[in-house]
Amino acid sequence: MGVDLIFKIAAIGIVVSVLNQVLIRSGREEQATMTTLAGLIVVLLMMLEEISYLFQTIKTIFNL
Secondary structure (H helix, E strand, C coil): CCCHHHHHHHHHHHHHHHHHHHHHHHHCCCCCCCCHHHCCCHHHHHHHHHHHHEEEEEECCCCC
C-alpha cells in the first residue's frame, strides 16, 4: 500500500503543479493559490488516514 500512496501523492502533485502554472499564466493567481491549497489538503487527508491505520496497528500489536 505504501508505493500506491506515494504514486497517488506524486500524481496529485503533478496535477496541482500543472494547474497552478496554467492559472498563473492566465492571470489567475488567486485560483492558483486555492488549487495549491486544495491539493495540500487532499494529501494531508490521505496521510491522516494512513497515520490512523498505523496507530490502530500499534494498538493491536501491544493490546492497548
